[in-house]
Amino acid sequence: MRGRVARSAFALGSAGLVVLGIAGCNQSAPEENTAQANLKIVEQVQIDENGAEVKAAEGATAADPAGDGKATCPPVSIAMAGALNGPDAALGINIKNGVQLAIDKHNAANPGCQVQLKPFDTEGDPQKATGIAPQIVDDQYTIGLVGPAFSGETKATGTVFDQAGLVATTASATNVTLSENGWKTFFRGLANDGVQGPSVANYLKNTLAYKKICVVDDSTDYGLGLATAVRETLGPVADSSCNISVKKGDKDFSAAVTQVKGASPDAVFYSGYYSEAAPFVQQLKDGGVTATFVSADGTKDPEFVKQAGEASKDAILACPCGPATGTFAEEYSKKFGQEAGTYSVEGYDLGTILLKGIDSGAITRPALLDFVKTYDGQGLGRKYQWNDKGELTTTLIWIYKVQ
Amino acid sequence: MIQECVEQFACQAANINFNVDGLLNGFWQLTIDGLSWGAIYALVAVGYTLVFGVLRLINFAHSEIFMLGMFGAYFCLDMILGFAPSGNAYSKGIALTILYLLIAMLFAMLVSGTAAVGLEFIAYRPLRRRNARPLTFLITAIGMSFVLQEFVHFILPHIIKGYGGSNAQQPIILVQPKTQFTIFGATVSNVTLVVIAAALVLALLTDIAINRTKFGRGIRAVAQDPTTATLMGVSRERIIITTFLIGGLLAGAAAMLYTLKVPQGIIYSGGFLLGIKAFSAAVLGGIGNLRGALLGGLLLGVMENYGQAVFGTQWRDVVAFVLLVLVLLIRPTGILGESLGKARA
Numbered sequence A: 001m002r003g004r005v006a007r008s009a010f011a012l013g014s015a016g017l018v019v020l021g022i023a024g025c026n027q028s029a030p031e032e033n034t035a036q037a038n039l040k041i042v043e044q045v046q047i048d049e050n051g052a053e054v055k056a057a058e059g060a061t062a063a064d065p066a067g068d069g070k071a072t073c074p075p076v077s078i079a080m081a082g083a084l085n086g087p088d089a090a091l092g093i094n095i096k097n098g099v100q101l102a103i104d105k106h107n108a109a110n111p112g113c114q115v116q117l118k119p120f121d122t123e124g125d126p127q128k129a130t131g132i133a134p135q136i137v138d139d140q141y142t143i144g145l146v147g148p149a150f151s152g153e154t155k156a157t158g159t160v161f162d163q164a165g166l167v168a169t170t171a172s173a174t175n176v177t178l179s180e181n182g183w184k185t186f187f188r189g190l191a192n193d194g195v196q197g198p199s200v201a202n203y204l205k206n207t208l209a210y211k212k213i214c215v216v217d218d219s220t221d222y223g224l225g226l227a228t229a230v231r232e233t234l235g236p237v238a239d240s241s242c243n244i245s246v247k248k249g250d251k252d253f254s255a256a257v258t259q260v261k262g263a264s265p266d267a268v269f270y271s272g273y274y275s276e277a278a279p280f281v282q283q284l285k286d287g288g289v290t291a292t293f294v295s296a297d298g299t300k301d302p303e304f305v306k307q308a309g310e311a312s313k314d315a316i317l318a319c320p321c322g323p324a325t326g327t328f329a330e331e332y333s334k335k336f337g338q339e340a341g342t343y344s345v346e347g348y349d350l351g352t353i354l355l356k357g358i359d360s361g362a363i364t365r366p367a368l369l370d371f372v373k374t375y376d377g378q379g380l381g382r383k384y385q386w387n388d389k390g391e392l393t394t395t396l397i398w399i400y401k402v403q
Numbered sequence B: 001m002i003q004e005c006v007e008q009f010a011c012q013a014a015n016i017n018f019n020v021d022g023l024l025n026g027f028w029q030l031t032i033d034g035l036s037w038g039a040i041y042a043l044v045a046v047g048y049t050l051v052f053g054v055l056r057l058i059n060f061a062h063s064e065i066f067m068l069g070m071f072g073a074y075f076c077l078d079m080i081l082g083f084a085p086s087g088n089a090y091s092k093g094i095a096l097t098i099l100y101l102l103i104a105m106l107f108a109m110l111v112s113g114t115a116a117v118g119l120e121f122i123a124y125r126p127l128r129r130r131n132a133r134p135l136t137f138l139i140t141a142i143g144m145s146f147v148l149q150e151f152v153h154f155i156l157p158h159i160i161k162g163y164g165g166s167n168a169q170q171p172i173i174l175v176q177p178k179t180q181f182t183i184f185g186a187t188v189s190n191v192t193l194v195v196i197a198a199a200l201v202l203a204l205l206t207d208i209a210i211n212r213t214k215f216g217r218g219i220r221a222v223a224q225d226p227t228t229a230t231l232m233g234v235s236r237e238r239i240i241i242t243t244f245l246i247g248g249l250l251a252g253a254a255a256m257l258y259t260l261k262v263p264q265g266i267i268y269s270g271g272f273l274l275g276i277k278a279f280s281a282a283v284l285g286g287i288g289n290l291r292g293a294l295l296g297g298l299l300l301g302v303m304e305n306y307g308q309a310v311f312g313t314q315w316r317d318v319v320a321f322v323l324l325v326l327v328l329l330i331r332p333t334g335i336l337g338e339s340l341g342k343a344r345a
Helices: A002-026 A089-109 A126-138 A151-164 A176-180 A193-207 A221-237 A254-263 A274-286 A302-312 A326-336 A344-359 A365-373 B020-025 B027-055 B062-080 B094-129 B134-159 B190-212 B214-224 B226-231 B236-261 B272-285 B290-311 B313-330
Strands: A041-047 A076-082 A115-121 A142-146 A167-170 A186-188 A213-217 A267-271 A292-295 A316-319 A397-402 B179-183 B186-189
Touching: A041 A193, A041 A302, A076 A089, A076 A126, A076 A151, A076 A344, A089 A115, A089 A326, A089 A344, A115 A126, A126 A142, A126 A151, A142 A344, A142 A365, A151 A167, A151 A176, A151 A186, A167 A344, A167 A365, A176 A186, A193 A221, A193 A267, A193 A316, A193 A397, A213 A221, A213 A254, A221 A267, A254 A274, A254 B027, A254 B290, A267 A274, A274 A292, A274 A302, A302 A397, A326 A344, A344 A365, B020 B027, B020 B290, B027 B062, B027 B186, B027 B190, B027 B214, B027 B236, B027 B272, B027 B290, B062 B094, B062 B134, B062 B236, B062 B272, B094 B134, B094 B236, B186 B190, B190 B214, B190 B236, B190 B290, B214 B226, B214 B236, B226 B236, B272 B290, B272 B313, B290 B313
Parallel strands: A076 A115, A076 A142, A142 A167, A167 A186, A213 A267, A267 A292, A292 A316
Antiparallel strands: A041 A397, A316 A397, B179 B186
16 A cells, blocks of 8 residues: 555656646746736826816925924824734834825934824724723823824724814724714714715716716625615616625635626626626626726725736726825835825825924913814815815715726 | 724615626526635535534534635745745746645645644543543634634744734746637646646545545445444554644645635635634535535535526625535435435545
C-alpha cells in the first residue's frame, strides 16, 4: 500500500513539475490589459435635489487651514472619533488623515498656535463609542470634535456631546434622523441619505432623460432604503418588471441579469456596496446588457474599478462625498503614502473650519460652537453653512464616472 | 452608506414574489445554471461526507479548505504563471487556456489537499490521541474554521503582499463567459461546460477510488466498523489521512471551478456560505454516503435556482435550507441513506 502511495505521489509530482516547466517557458506579460488599466473614478458635476447640474461658485476659493500665520492660542486640541481599526477602518482613517493634514498645515504656518489632534478609536461600534465619548468630553483641552464617523455611534453618543457643549462635526454619518434629536452641537458636513436618492433619481430621469431604469437593491438597510427613495422618485420610469432584490454576499447574479436583459432598460441602478456591484456589472456586461450602470456611495470605492475592470467603464456613481483633487490630493498622498479616499475631503474641511475658529480667538467650547453655528464659507468639497438643526443649507450630491 | 440600522429603514422587510411563469419560462436555463452550481457543491460535499463516514466528525473547517484552494488557484495564476490581475479577461486560445486552468487546478488541489491533511495533523489527531469526546472535535472544527479565515484576513497580507485582507482579490479572468450553444432555448456558456465536465470527471474518479480500489475498501471498512477493520489489518490512521486528502483535493478542484464562475469571490470569508450549502447537500443526500453527496449537491444547486426564480433572488438560501428541512422531515437519513460502509455506497 505504501509503495503505491509513494509511486502515485511521485508520478503526480513529476507530472506537475513538467507542466509547470512548460508553463514557465510560456510566461508572458498580459499584453491586452496594459492599455486599459487606467480606469478611475472621476468627478463630473454636482447636482441638487431636482437632479439639475449645479456649477461650482465662481471665484470662491476653499478655506485654507494655514490662515495668515499670525494666530496665537493656548494649547488646545481637536478630537477625532471613528473606526480606526477593524473591518470598517478604511473610512475612519480617511477622515482622520484629512483632519491631520489640515492641522499639520495650520501648525506649520502658525508657530504661535499649536493645535493637537487626539484620535479616538470607536471601531465604528455604538457600544464602544458610548464608552469613549466621556473620555473625549472630560479632556479639558479638547474644544472641538470631528466625528463620530458612523450613524449608529453618532446616535448613541450625540446626547453626551450636546450636554458637554462640545461641537461635534461629522464627516460621514448620513442617517436622516440624526439631526432630529434636538442636539445643539451636531453638524453634518455633507448631504444626508434622504437627499441622495431623490437627487440621483431626478438626475437620471430629468437630466440624462432615461426612459426606463431597472432598480436593483441588495436587501440591506442602506441598499433597500436608498432603492426605495430612488424608485419613488423615478415613478413609472422605474420599470416594475425589473425591480430586483439581491442579497449582500451574493456573487452570482445570473437570474438578475436575465431579468434585466428581458426588460432592456436605459440604465440599471444598483443600490448596494462595491463587493457585489463589481461582479454584478461584469455579469451584466458578459450577459450582453449595454444599459448604463449607475450606483451610489456604497459603490464609490477604488475597489469597484479594481474588481470589475473594463466592465466598470462609464459607470455613473453618485456620492454626497466631495472629490479629492489638485494640491489637496497631492499633499495627502505625499504625506500618508496612499490616495485620499472617501470622506478625506470632509475631514479636511471640517478640521479647517474648527481651526479657523481657534485662529479667530474661539478657544473655549461655547465660543467654538458659536463660531461653527454662524460659519459660512467655501471648502474643498462644498460650501459650508448650517441651519439650526445642523444640516447644510445647500445639500448637493456629487456625480462621478468611471473613465 | 452607513450600515447601521437606525429606525427609518430598519423595518422594511424584503418582498417575496410568487412567480411561477419565471420558473416555467426559464426552466432549462435555470436547470443548467443550477447544475453547474450543484457540481461545485457536490465536489465540496464529498469532503464533508467522507470525513463524517470515517470519523463521525462534521469537519466545519472544510469550507476554509475550499477558501484556501481559491487562494491557491489565484496564487498559481498570479505568481507562477505570471497573469497580472486586472479585472479584464485574457484570451489565450482554447488549448493554452485549458492547460493553464489545469495547472491552476492542480495547484489549488495541492494547496487544499495539504491544508486538509495539515488540519488533521494539527487539530484532530492530538484530540484523537487523548480520546476526546465528539463535542470537542466539533468545537475544534469550528475554531479551526475561524482560525483559517482570520489567518487569511489578517496575517496573510503580511506574508504575501497584496493577498488576503478585507477585500476580495483583484480578479484574474482566464475564461470570458461566452455562449457556446443552446439546448431547449437555454444558453450553455464555456464556463458552465468546463465546470460540469471537470466536476463529472472528478466525481467519477472519486467514485471509482472509493468503490473499486484497495484504499476505497479500507475507507469503507473503517467507516463500517473501525475495530474490525483494524483487526483485519487496515491502518486506521492512514485511512484517515487519505480521507482528508481526498476531501481536500476535491475542495481545491471545486475552488478553482468556483473562481471561474465568480472571479471576484476570492476573499477570506468566501468559503463560508458555500461550505454550509455543501454540508447541507451532504446531509440531503445522506451524510457518510459518497453518491448521496454528489446527488445532494446537484439537487440542491438545481432546486435553489428554481426557488430563486419563483420567490425572488434574495430567497435563494432560504429555499435551499427549507428544502433540506423538508427532505429530512420525510427521510431523516437523507435521500440515499447514511452509511458509507453499507452496500448502498
